[in-house]
Amino acid sequence: MANGIFFEAKNLTMRFGGLVAVNNFSLKLNGGELMGLIGPNGAGKTTVFNMITGTLVPTSGKVIWLDEDITGLPPHEITARGIARTFQNVRLFVDMTVQENVMVSFHHKIKASFWQAMFGLRKYTKEEERIREESMTLLRQVGLAHLAGEKAGALAYGQQRRLEIARALATSPKLLLLDEPAAGMNPQETMELADFVREIRDTFDLTIFLIEHDMKFVMGLCERIKVLDYGNTIAEGTPDEVQNNPEVIKAYLGEPKNAAG
């Protein structure tokens, strides 16, 4: 991957009937980067994530990942290629245990066959054992190991958000998309989260692309930021550049109710 493309979104556009939710969105990411995406409510941020991860097929445009065109692939195949995500509205497997939530993410990488599992052959039982251990290690890294046996639905909100990240990490991604990871957290938790995001980027050798409304969080954490408004990209640059961009100020101040969100 010397000169190849790591990640590139080319002119992504998403139409829902008459509504253009995202218009001509382009983005290049370099390996190891920490990129932010901001914009008022309904700007189209989640829709960008949905197009990248295959949840939505873009009306037009392309997604290139490691030199491959992955536009329109189903989500599970995109995950298998190394792009993982979390959800804005937490989507855990609430009636499964915390550890099982993480173990699910190992399933797509399983080497043993279904029949080996049904006959309880060593190849499978060993692999299952390994998945169990690795999921525990991951839980330890995100600080949820002591809750491994609890039902995911029983966790506190902040813990659920962490579990979502752990679960995404367990798929072995190279690119991680976080949709409003700090939503609903208090300032203390938000600060810890920023450290945590940096930490996982380093330990797991990740590229991170995140959506967040909390400006302090985004400005402090991200190296580059993109701003969406009504589906259009209105600014891109370092936190300082973006903060002083008149378009951005207008987008946020023009509609005071959004600035609060």
Next chain:
Amino acid sequence: MTKERRNLLLNIASIISVYIILWFFQKYGTEYQIRILNNMAVFITLAVSYNLVNGICGQLHLGPNAFITIGAYTAALLTMSPAEKQMSFIIKPLIWPFSVIQAPFPVSLIAAGIAATIFAFLISFPVFRVRGDYLAIVTLGFGEVIRVLCNALQSVTNGPLGLKGLKPYTTIWWSWSIAIFTVIVIQKLINSSWGRAMKAIRENEIAAQAMGINPFKHLMMAFLISAFFSGVAGGLLAHLITTISPTLFTFFLTFNLLIIIVVGGLGSTTGAVIGAMLFAWGGEALRVVESPMDIGPVHIPGIPGMRMVLFSVILMLVIIFARRGITGRNEFSWDWLFSKLSGK
């Protein structure tokens, strides 16, 4: 002794005790008790495999009666002798090759399972294109289509006349061995990585897919396995009641299975087993409410439909007031039993 070893031994011991109980009934039990035992085993097989799709994968599939029908007809056509078949098919002759082949009972059961699986494979493409209420109605539709075909394709099914005089091959040994086998296989599946993936789809399909799980593949897998065992159970059922016709496997049968798994505890094999046993026993016991009774001089005529009224009321009460059923999604395990025993 490790826990795994202990549990394995206990499992083996309990299977042996099931057989001892069966032997006891075989020797001393009445015909009525044997019938209930057979019904229990068939319903266990059906409910546990039905629960795989409805309870574990969380898809409200309403067409198990189609699989059972296909299994029943396939097995029956294979165990009947060519001469018997020629006698039965009076309206239209049976088509080749069914008209000439005959197979031993075990082979016909496997064929019944395979036939149902092939059918499930074919319909899984439209079925899993949709979800929720639509999936329910589409599967129900396929059940109806099979019933219509059973009536219409007279040169295969003998139409409304059905197939009569099947040999009563289904003994408690067959029915219970298959029930036990089904429970073991399905439990193994549920507790494997594949079973976890299925549960994840039930809990949140979008998230499961984002974690790399292919929903279609896993739903289809559950559907086919469920169909296989339902087909085998259909073969057992045919050789238990010895007469089959299209009216036997209507949506009523599906409804009964739904009651079993809901009352037992949707998503739990233990629940499905308990529900099936209660149903087989309760269903027979409640027959009295539908048959005429003489209490001293008072004659009460039988009331057809009364059992179904009771069952529907039970189903609705459970779903409204005790949604988790008897076991919830919990499973029986020896570890649980011992911790209970030592805890008290």
Next chain:
Amino acid sequence: MTTKIFLQQLTNGISLGSLYGLVAIGYTMVYGILRLINFAHGDLLMVASYTAIYGIAMFTLPWYISFPLAIIVTGFVGIMLDKAAYKPLRDAPRISLLISAIGASFLLENLALVVIGGVPKAFPRPEIFAKVVSIHGVRIQVLTIYTPIITILLLFGLLFIVYRTKAGKAMRAASMDFETTRLMGIDLDRIIAFTFLLGSTMAGAGGIMWALKYPQVNPFMGVIPGLKAFIAAVLGGIGNIVGAVIGGFLLGLAEILLVAFMPEAAQYRDAFAFVILILVLLFRPTGIMGEPIVDKT
């Protein structure tokens, strides 16, 4: 086939189709608001028919009182159905709601079986519906002509209620956005009850006309028409009232014409509707007039 027979079949198809359409309205309205297939909806045909029979036989009411009364009773049975089977489950998982619906359907059917018995009862057919007229040599039962006319009249009445009255507007708001409507302080339970009342009334009218057409009433008479009407609702685009009626017409016509042109296919008739359902779901899941239903992430 002669033109005469063809025309006869055509009117048959239209009349059958309008019955499907009437029943489909109830499915589509309830689905629009609760996202639930009201499995017991078809059984309301049976409720209406028996009520009408008893009105005439036991209370010696004339048909023009007994029939409307039966339709109103059916409307209220619909409301009771919601109260008993669905209301307690508003916040429950979808699968529970659907299971409750199936339970309610079996309960209604078997309750009728227990109380009334399984022997089909003859439905009294007032003379004015039984007459046969001959138009250019095509002999048609007047009922066959009345049915689509009554259906269209009822449809216009319903559309007036849904689009012009306050309750109707609240109902449409609720079917577009349940949560927001709740937040706006509209009493959703009353709106839902109203929806059931309207839908069930339509089913009641459909039931009476069905029984006039096929005057053998039994506890399970609503099952097949119910399923077909649901398919008609999907075909027309679930959630859309006009779509439901159009879907009904199309399905009725298609069924009758299938049998007319291919008599040997008659025995497959009940399966035919399901084939249509599957094709619609595969190729145009939103039906003819439906809006796509989105699941937001």
